[in-house]
Amino acid sequence: MRLQAALFFAACLSPAAAIYPDEVNHIDFHHALLGTPSPDSTFFLKPSPASNASLLYTLSDKLLLGAVNPRDGGLVWRQNISRSVNSPAYGAGLLRGFDGNDAIVGAVGNYIASWSAQDGKVGWENRVSEGVVGDLELLELEDATATSGVRDTVAVVASEGAGIVRRLNGNTGKTVWEFKDTSGDVPFQVSSSSTEVFYISLQSAMLKGFKIKVTVLDPLTGQQTRQQILNTEADVATPESVLYVGANSASPIIVWTDKSQKSLKVNVIGTKEINSITIDNTSGSEIRQITVHAPRKLNALPHFLVHFETVTGAWAEVFHVDLMSAKVTKAYQLPYLPGQSAVAASVIDANVYFTRITDLEAVVVSSASHGILGRWDLQKPSSDIALHSVSEVVAKGKSVAVRSALFRKHGDWQLIRNGQIEWTRHEGLIDAVAATWAETDAQEDLAHELEVEGHETLYGAYLHRVKRHVRDLEHLPDWLKDLPKRILSSILTDEVSNLDSFGVARSVIVATKNGRVYALDTGKHGAVSWGVQAVETSQWNVKAILASPGVATIYPDDGSSVTVDVSTGKIVSRIEPSSSKLHSIAVFEVQDGSSLATVGVREDGTPVTAFANEDGFLVTTSVDGRVLGWFAKYNKTPVWEFVPPSGEKVVDATARPAHDPVASIGKVLGNRSVLYKYLNPNLALVTAVNEQTHTASFYLLDGVSGKVLHATTQAGVDSTQPIASVMSENWFAYSFWGDVDGSESSAKGYQLVISELYESPFPNDRGVLDSATNYSSTAALPLPHVISQAFMIPESISHMAVTQTRQGITTRQLLCTLPSSNSIVGIPRPVLDPRRPVDRDPTTAEAEEGLFRYAPYLDFDGKWYLSHTRDVAGIKAVLSRPTLLESTSLIFAYGSDIYGTRATPSQAFDILGKSFSKLQLVLTVVALGEGVAVLAPMVRRKQVNALWRA
């Protein structure tokens, strides 16, 4: 009780335990992710003509545009374009830019915009009304009129039955000229040389296939100067058959193959001639993929590389284009090597370099000759398939250095510099759909031994214990050996004690949509301990992950399950999918032991299996918006059914967390009387919305009987915006967008409502329960006394959670995910007290209780932000977990980015923090010792003198 009071006052003095600047990157970690970089829209670029430093730019499959620092893999800036795109059908995005130009131009769907390459701010943006942007190219040539450094963009817009080529001003995004092709051809790509703009479209041939039509445009006026049609209908069956349309080189090319992949066809754009080159396939196996790598710079040599990939290996051929005769000749070949390889082209001045990374080595060659300029063995050969790479070559005299950003099939983006892996970004984590805290089995042995001792005779138990301690002695030498190091490091390092043994370092098991499972160690800044491909799929709809000591079991919606070892990632066992599709997975504790069991719930809300010897109950929701209550013993008919009023649709249901300890059953008021909390472990909060009348209703149900304990309806609610809700202890909270709605509400904005449940409105009174020690849900269940209060909040909340601590003594924080400012905020519960006095100052008794005057607007204090200045984007769920330290709760957030931290809602009262200076303590002790040493002889002399005098 006294501890609680102390805690409470600590909480009052400082309403939030904010993060200290020196704790950043120490207690928290953040993986700012981009997603799978698309091969065509990833490049190294020097954003500033003044500096030689380049950044790595990409537009990912998640439509996240970002710049990565190639030095450490840190994110420089990031933009989410998916917010800006409002055309329904969009494919991959396009991104273009080039060295020295501080603008990169991207297009997705009907949206085309330019961003500052250095800081990612929008230069201009455009929404095409006619259709979607098919291709994009930056004009490298400089007009006499253009200001230096700003390049215009040429875009192809594919609309119904017509292709439009537009030149957009580099500064404003306004259309300079427009060329409309209404012939009904399929708009394909755009390319440019130093003097001309080429519009490439595909003309349907008479029978089948396409003819490639090249329309040459004047870059200044957009007038058509000439047109060429290549007879390619025999080879080009679909737009995908064209392998490459060369962009921005002195001689742009179109590359395709014949249907049998026997010969390569190359056309220098603007000429009529088609060069046919026989593919020299010596490997004997079928070619799986052909990719063309050509420089994208205007002044680069007209060389290009064609990379051929078979199932077992790959080789590449380098070709030169003769500018005069438009003839293509083969220069040399990079030999066939078994395994995977990825090739990238890079340009220094006019020289073109090709970097080839295979499973074992990285090789750099010049396009001019086949001599190897640099070769490095890879430090850690990876078994993961390399999908594509981009490279940057630096030439120092005769030697070269290269760094390549390599994207691997399993979602790792690696920077390899001269064969060394500099950093790895685990972009695969962006698809995280479920996560849970792993349970390690380190304590398991001891628990087992103690159990043995508990069951033996007194003498036997004693012997067993002595033996155990003797066995423990074998760790003594190691412990002694480490002792000096530990003492030294504990004085020198900032952190007073290593908190890993207090449950602060935990693994988190994360399952992603594409069938991968990762383990992240929160003790090592969220480093990925392992990642395995559990299932080969792209739609792994994981419903639950269950952790038991040593293993974690992942349950997707098809009734299957995969069990992995949490320390190694090895797949321990697998259960094959059953036929029925599951809506959700319920987890409950089996009565006979501490193990957990799961039961699948079908889309109509019925549990798949029944548990004959369980006394539990189950609350399920069905797809058609009903809430059902079941006995665990019987899964044929529900015990009760909750159907919301007509027009309403159940959108969400929450319950109290599994670990939700209550430190005190009452709330002590200022006058020492007690308000008793209404503590029912079987509560469920159901959210139902009515889209027509814009109302949201919240029903508090008893899970055993289905009885509605409390119901409330909010008007003017936007059901398309997130409605988050959470429940803990004796309170629940929810948030929504509330609009002006006649008499009900006169405010417009986001609202947060908190409700507390008490047994009776009067202190020292338990209502009908009186002195009862227990009550039954099925007999007369007393209704709670509900005190509610609403707050206006500055922004929307997409997800709510509550901090969990070991005993529940520490005040709780309401963890809210703020999607519009990309942060996570922990609102201290005392601030959200619904008993705060309205329109008057608190009385002395209320002030003693910690209540202060109610203000309708609740601004989020900067110190409440757990994510402080970090841009934690796309969070879908936040997990909290108690540690062995009562003050500390672990937080893990996932969904798009990954973020983890430690929350100390009542400050770290049981840890000697960084502010505790060991040096000061040591100095004080030393100073005292010296004082004694100095004073002792003085005193002794005085005493001796006094004795002589007496």
Added chain:
Amino acid sequence: MHFSLSSLVLLGISSLVSASSLTITIPASSPLPNPHVLPATSHATLTSLPSGGKDHILSASLTRSATFVFHDLPYSGPDAQPESYLLDIRSAGDYVFAPYRVDVAADGSILGIWETFRGNSWDNRGADKYIVDIAGKKQIDVVVEAKVLGRKVFYEQRAQFSPLSLVKNPMVLLAVVALGLMFVMPKLMENMDPEMRAEFEQHSRSSPITGATSNAMAGGGFDLASWMAGTGGPNPTTNNAAQAGSTGRDTSGPARRRG
């Protein structure tokens, strides 16, 4: 006549098609001296209740010139109701901007922009930022200035270790004073004239503690443990002092020993 009619039609079309845009500029202010330091993720949103299938959440990103531009405000046809939007500007949680109320007419033109106050009635409008000129022509592109309210403080400052703070510590101060007394007092006593000194000693003997300490200092060999136990030490001076200091304690020694 024919010409004027066609131009009217043209005018009508143009006013229907070219929905107005809203530009929010960020002026330099004392909390935000340089608006260009705002991160690229800063954005402005216009939010309202969904009605009639038009966009009810509009978003604009920060541009290079530190502005937010909403192109093409939604219009829903001539017979629809005007819509009232809440304009929020968010800058990665760092700078705090005042919310605005933006009223947009059915044809997509802006009727007015006011400051608004969270936690207050929506009709409680603050300072005008822009109001449509009813008599004159409608302004197509509206430009208003954002108002920076302040900056959020995310971090707690840690108390720095300094030797001065060590000296300021009351315990250290007490120790310093006690040490000072210990060294300075005998000097002072020596400088006193003999009469006053005798009086002072007489005075201090009335209190057993000071008496004892002064005895200890003067006589030496003081047994603190025995003094605390009230049994007196072997030192005769101490016994005398104790007896002189407190009368009627002749039997106290043995009595205590028994107890």
